[in-house]
Amino acid sequence: MSLLVTGTIGIDTVETARDKAENVLGGSAAYFAFAARLLAPVRLVGAVGDDFPTAFRDALNDPSIDTSGLETRAGSKTFRWHGKYLEDMNQRESISTDLNVVAEAPPAIPESFRDSPFVFLANTHPAVQYGFIDQLDSPGFVVCDTMDLWINEFRDDLLKTLSRVHGVVLNDGEARMLTGKDDLFRAAQAVLDLGPTLAVIKKGEHGAMLVTRDDLLVLPAFPTSSVVDPTGAGDSFAGGMMGHLAATNRTDIAAVRSAIAWGTCAASLTIEAFSVDAIRAADREALARRLARFRSSLAFD
Amino acid sequence: MSLLVTGTIGIDTVETARDKAENVLGGSAAYFAFAARLLAPVRLVGAVGDDFPTAFRDALNDPSIDTSGLETRAGSKTFRWHGKYLEDMNQRESISTDLNVVAEAPPAIPESFRDSPFVFLANTHPAVQYGFIDQLDSPGFVVCDTMDLWINEFRDDLLKTLSRVHGVVLNDGEARMLTGKDDLFRAAQAVLDLGPTLAVIKKGEHGAMLVTRDDLLVLPAFPTSSVVDPTGAGDSFAGGMMGHLAATNRTDIAAVRSAIAWGTCAASLTIEAFSVDAIRAADREALARRLARFRSSLAFD
Numbered sequence: 001m002s003l004l005v006t007g008t009i010g011i012d013t014v015e016t017a018r019d020k021a022e023n024v025l026g027g028s029a030a031y032f033a034f035a036a037r038l039l040a041p042v043r044l045v046g047a048v049g050d051d052f053p054t055a056f057r058d059a060l061n062d063p064s065i066d067t068s069g070l071e072t073r074a075g076s077k078t079f080r081w082h083g084k085y086l087e088d089m090n091q092r093e094s095i096s097t098d099l100n101v102v103a104e105a106p107p108a109i110p111e112s113f114r115d116s117p118f119v120f121l122a123n124t125h126p127a128v129q130y131g132f133i134d135q136l137d138s139p140g141f142v143v144c145d146t147m148d149l150w151i152n153e154f155r156d157d158l159l160k161t162l163s164r165v166h167g168v169v170l171n172d173g174e175a176r177m178l179t180g181k182d183d184l185f186r187a188a189q190a191v192l193d194l195g196p197t198l199a200v201i202k203k204g205e206h207g208a209m210l211v212t213r214d215d216l217l218v219l220p221a222f223p224t225s226s227v228v229d230p231t232g233a234g235d236s237f238a239g240g241m242m243g244h245l246a247a248t249n250r251t252d253i254a255a256v257r258s259a260i261a262w263g264t265c266a267a268s269l270t271i272e273a274f275s276v277d278a279i280r281a282a283d284r285e286a287l288a289r290r291l292a293r294f295r296s297s298l299a300f301d
Numbered sequence: 302m303s304l305l306v307t308g309t310i311g312i313d314t315v316e317t318a319r320d321k322a323e324n325v326l327g328g329s330a331a332y333f334a335f336a337a338r339l340l341a342p343v344r345l346v347g348a349v350g351d352d353f354p355t356a357f358r359d360a361l362n363d364p365s366i367d368t369s370g371l372e373t374r375a376g377s378k379t380f381r382w383h384g385k386y387l388e389d390m391n392q393r394e395s396i397s398t399d400l401n402v403v404a405e406a407p408p409a410i411p412e413s414f415r416d417s418p419f420v421f422l423a424n425t426h427p428a429v430q431y432g433f434i435d436q437l438d439s440p441g442f443v444v445c446d447t448m449d450l451w452i453n454e455f456r457d458d459l460l461k462t463l464s465r466v467h468g469v470v471l472n473d474g475e476a477r478m479l480t481g482k483d484d485l486f487r488a489a490q491a492v493l494d495l496g497p498t499l500a501v502i503k504k505g506e507h508g509a510m511l512v513t514r515d516d517l518l519v520l521p522a523f524p525t526s527s528v529v530d531p532t533g534a535g536d537s538f539a540g541g542m543m544g545h546l547a548a549t550n551r552t553d554i555a556a557v558r559s560a561i562a563w564g565t566c567a568a569s570l571t572i573e574a575f576s577v578d579a580i581r582a583a584d585r586e587a588l589a590r591r592l593a594r595f596r597s598s599l600a601f602d
Contacts, residue, residue: 087483182388185526206507207521218521218598220508225486257601297519298599300558 002043003246004113004139005032006132007122007235008102009046009060009070010079011053014229014274015095017087021229024275025056027079028122028145031232034279035239035266036120037064038287040246042239043116045069045132047107049077049100059280069110076101089230090204109135118246120238121165123147126157133164141251143167143200143242145234151178163195166251169238171202184209185216198256200241202234210260217257222268222294229274233267236279240266240287265290304547305414305440306333307346307433308423308536309403310353310361310371311380315530315575316396318388322530325576326357328380329423329446332533335580336540336567337421338365339588341547343540344417346370346433348408350378350401360581370411377402390531391505410436419547421539422466424448427458434465442552444468444501444543446535452479464496467552470539472503485510486517499557501542503535511561518558523569523595530575534568537580541567541588566591 007029013022033042043066050072060067077100085092106128114137121129121144129144136142142165150158151174158178162168168191172184179190184201188211191199201209205227207220241256241263248255265287270279313327334343344367351373361368378401386393407429415438422430422445430445437443443466451459452475459479463469469492473485480491485502489512492500502510506528508521542557542564549556566588571580 183526183528185524203507206504209524216524216598217601218524219601220519220521223486223510223517223519225484227484254602261601297517300518300520300562301555 001040001118001246001249002116003036003040003118003120003242004043004045004109004116004136005029005036005120005122005239006045006107006109007032007124008079009048009052010081011056012080012231012275013082014231015084016089016229017085019228019274021274025059026081026231026275028235030060030276031235031270031279032120032122032239032242033060033065034062034276035236035270036243036246037062038266038282038284039240039243039262040064040118041066042243043069043113045107045109045113047071047073047076047101047104048079050074052078059276069107069113071107073101073104076104083231085230089227092230106131117141117249118242119143120242121145121161122235122238126150126154126161129161130157130164133161141166141245143169143238145169145238146174148174148177159194162191165196167198167200168196169200169202169234169241171204171234175199175201185211200260202237204230204233208237208260208264210256212253215253217260219260219264220298222265222290223297224268224272226272228272230271232270232276232279236270237263237267239263261291261294262287265294302341302418302547302550303344303416304337304341304419304421304543305344305346305410305417305437306330306337306421306423306540306543307408307410308333308425309380310347310349311382312354312357313381313532313576314383315532316385317390317530318386320529320575322575326360327382327532327576329536331361331577332536332571332580333421333423333540333543334361334366335363335577336537336571337544337547338363339567339583339585340541340544340563341419342367343544344370344414346408346410346414348372348374348377348402348405349380351375353379360577370408370414372408374402374405377405384532386531390528393531407432418442418550419543420444421543422446422462423536423539427451427455427462430462431458431465434462442467442546444470444539446470446539447475449475449478460495463492466497468499468501469497470501470503470535470542472505472535476500476502486512501561503538505531505534509538509561509565511557513554516554518561520561520565521599523565523591524598525569525573527573529573531572533571533577533580537571538564538568540564562592562595563588566595
């Protein structure tokens with residue numbers, strides 16, 4: 001089944017303690033799309049400026065990514081982010097964020113995309129997120145992401161979005177901030193009180209947790225020693241997760257549990273190179289091999 | 302098969318953000334013993350002073366714990382520790398540590414204990430640890446713990462101990478400190494270069510990792526929302542792990558992998574109450590039920 005993603009497509013500069021990548025392809029929807037397309041066809045909705053490099057456009061022109069929802073806005077500039085990771089890669093600081101086209105009116109969802117049964121609303125203003133939902137023909141399964149800014153400053157809009165989605169993916173700090181609960185399991189349960197039937201808490205190098213009213217999955221991260229750049233891990237996680245659900249056309253709990261494992265493996269690929277390089281170079285078989293290794297690393301009699 | 306543990310038996314005062322327990326039974330060997338005895342008979346070796354409360358002695362007189370190696374030293378005082386956990390329970394500070402009897406000559410291993418095939422050397426001076434090994438009749442499987450003090454100040458002694466054990470359990474910070482490697486998987490591999498055939502890295506609320514030359518297990522912690530006091534989690538983990546190996550009389554990799562899961566569940570019981578209260582109140586069935594829940598929380602198709 002088709003999988004729609006809305007989110008940013010940007011130009012990133014990323015510094016780590018050891019290396020730097022300047023003006024590379026980034027953005028939540030880009031990371032999501034390159035992960036998800038390993039499993040299911042992706043419909044990409046986003047906006048870039050007329051400064052968006054041809055090479056990045058070519059990269060997005062993957063056979064499994066439909067870019068007819070990628071709007072190039074004349075006179076506008078592409079979203080840019082410059083971040084720096086500390087020696088401890090779990091910590092980063094934003095050196096600059098130029099919203100540019102992201103601060104303008106959101107892109108429209110093309111008519112041909114409105115029947116998408118699986119939808120991922122990557123992190124953006126929650127009013128924009130529910131604006132996207134309004135444009136869709138009753139999608140079967142909508143999952144959103146969010147961030148501290150919206151939790152703190154636009155809570156009412158966020159609560160409206162949360163009341164209309166089936167699932168939400170949050171990192172641990174965001175879940176605590178949203179619910180005021182320190183314990184992650186209790187925080188996830190409190191998220192369910194806001195509307196979604198499933199809450200996925202991302203814990204970075206410590207894995208992820210899925211909580212529903214009567215089910216629980218706790219997985220570590222895929223054990224990799226080759227972390228080059230953590231940027232996009234969360235969006236790739238969501239891409240692998242939603243890609244699996246769209247590919248199987250299932251949203252039952254067993255499928256969602258598997259989807260979390262696929263997402264975990266997609267995230268681990270992404271962080272092994274700067275930008276989308278590693279996840280873009282991967283194919284379905286590479287991701288499936290990684291899932292098999294992940295399964296082995298968790299198994300005990 | 303019999304399982305020998307050497308370590309501290311102490312009187313703890315523990316403060317958390319919400320509560321406080323004063324003058325309660327503690328010490329690495331006590332936590333280990335209460336966890337391990339759920340699975341296998343335990344031989345306890347340690348020393349206390351003549352101030353050791355009768356109630357604590359009675360508590361240790363469990364049918365599955367042989368306390369004939371518990372030396373009560375006249376004129377000496379029992380080891381005491383006073384610690385305080387911060388709001389984030391992963392962080393604690395020691396308010397006071399009175400080594401007392403632990404600073405004196407180590408207890409002797411009773412003649413009747415010297416044939417123990419499974420041995421756990423809880424955290425103490427590494428010279429004392431290899432002194433214990435010298436007293437044993439070629440034990441089949443010896444695992445030790447250690448801490449930052451010995452890593453930094455008595456490295457040569459620690460390296461001598463590590464060259465003589467089959468396995469080591471360390472927390473993440475200790476593994477990094479010992480090896481100078483930030484990445485935990487690489488740190489664990491570097492630990493193997495020092496002698497042990499298996500390295501177990503404990504990550505507190507983030508679970509544990511087992512690394513051998515050609516095997517890897519990564520498990521999250523058991524998901525509990527009832528953390529009252531994290532003290533003794535690591536020693537209970539080791540107790541569950543070694544208890545499973547002694548009970549099955551196996552040290553092959555499949556058994557060690559299962560053992561890590563048993564240890565994970567034992568640790569999760571311990572932290573649900575102050576002191577040894579929760580792990581002491583548990584029976585084998587409670588631990589087995591927890592293992593079944595742990596297995597479910599990790600399963601995906």
